[in-house]
Amino acid sequence: MSIGYINGKYISLDETVIPIDERGHQFGDGVYEVIRFYAGQPFMLDEHIERLINSSYAIKLPITDDLDSFRKLIMEAVQKAGISDCNVYIQITRGIATRNHLFPNVPVSITMTVRPAKTIDKDERAKGVFAITRDDERWANCYIKSLNLLPNILAKQEAEDQGCFEAILLKEGFVTEGTSSNVYVVKDGKVYTTPLSKQILPGITRMAVKQIAEKLEISFIEQHVSQEELMEADEVFVTSTTAEILPVVKINKCAVGNGIPGEITTTLYEEFCRTIENQK
Ligand code: PDD
Numbered sequence: 001m002s003i004g005y006i007n008g009k010y011i012s013l014d015e016t017v018i019p020i021d022e023r024g025h026q027f028g029d030g031v032y033e034v035i036r037f038y039a040g041q042p043f044m045l046d047e048h049i050e051r052l053i054n055s056s057y058a059i060k061l062p063i064t065d066d067l068d069s070f071r072k073l074i075m076e077a078v079q080k081a082g083i084s085d086c087n088v089y090i091q092i093t094r095g096i097a098t099r100n101h102l103f104p105n106v107p108v109s110i111t112m113t114v115r116p117a118k119t120i121d122k123d124e125r126a127k128g129v130f131a132i133t134r135d136d137e138r139w140a141n142c143y144i145k146s147l148n149l150l151p152n153i154l155a156k157q158e159a160e161d162q163g164c165f166e167a168i169l170l171k172e173g174f175v176t177e178g179t180s181s182n183v184y185v186v187k188d189g190k191v192y193t194t195p196l197s198k199q200i201l202p203g204i205t206r207m208a209v210k211q212i213a214e215k216l217e218i219s220f221i222e223q224h225v226s227q228e229e230l231m232e233a234d235e236v237f238v239t240s241t242t243a244e245i246l247p248v249v250k251i252n253k254c255a256v257g258n259g260i261p262g263e264i265t266t267t268l269y270e271e272f273c274r275t276i277e278n279q280k
Contacts, residue, residue, distance in 0.1 A: 034242065127260075134170070
């Protein structure tokens with residue numbers, strides 16, 4: 001059963017619990033993570049928690065939890081929900097205090113939801129998805145998984161309205177990432193992706209793909225990819241906790257390579273699935 005959690009209390013998801021002066025919804029003053037569980041086992045849980053802690057430090061949230069206590073909290077919530085294939089959304093905000101831009105001296109708020117994982121339809125995955133490109137209009141600190149997602153949701157909705165899964169964001173003619181995914185280009189059997197910097201989220205799935213590519217001896221090159229290189233790629237794929245490794249077969253209505261999911265993308269995805277099977 002899907003459940004919610006707020007500051008030590010489990011609730012049902014339709015309960016009204018957020019006070020008006022909660023800084024998450026007034027200022028977007030907080031950070032979050034999305035974590036996938038397969039057959040009751042979390043995928044790269046410690047890496048997600050470490051990123052959550054890093055995001056919290058980056059915006060000066062006075063968190064008191066550490067890796068162990070977050071791990072306990074998340075595992076307990078999933079056990080309580082009793083859903084073995086689920087997504088955990090965990091959010092930390094600067095708490096509840098009369099609206100004022102300055103930091104209040106109050107404890108942070110931690111909320112969570114546990115819901116059944118929404119998987120991408122098998123046929124859709126087999127065919128590949130479409131994308132558009134858009135200017136990256138976000139701020140300078142996209143390595144922080146912050147609640148402020150307005151440019152992301154506007155671009156993602158534009159993609160959806162055009163029958164596409166994702167908007168690939170471009171800064172000064174180079175790919176940064178997707179609105180909710182990291183982006184990769186395959187050319188002559190080698191995988192290229194944007195190097196980590198303050199301009200992109202250090203994806204946990206990206207970390208897994210890098211490890212898999214190294215294991216399979218596929219070149220994984222962290223190098224800026226131009227719009228031209230994107231459009232002339234043999235293969236393009238995106239990754240995220242929810243989409244896993246997903247082939248992109250059309251960008252701005254132009255076919256990528258020969259318009260079907262490519263060999264390298266498929267090989268990486270198959271090995272990704274084996275990694276998950278092995279951890280069950
Ligand atoms: N989004 N880049 C952005 C901007 C993201 O929002 C995400 C994930 C990723 C991929 O990160 P990871 O592999 O760690 O999930 C890259 C999550 C799933 C979301 O906002 O729902």
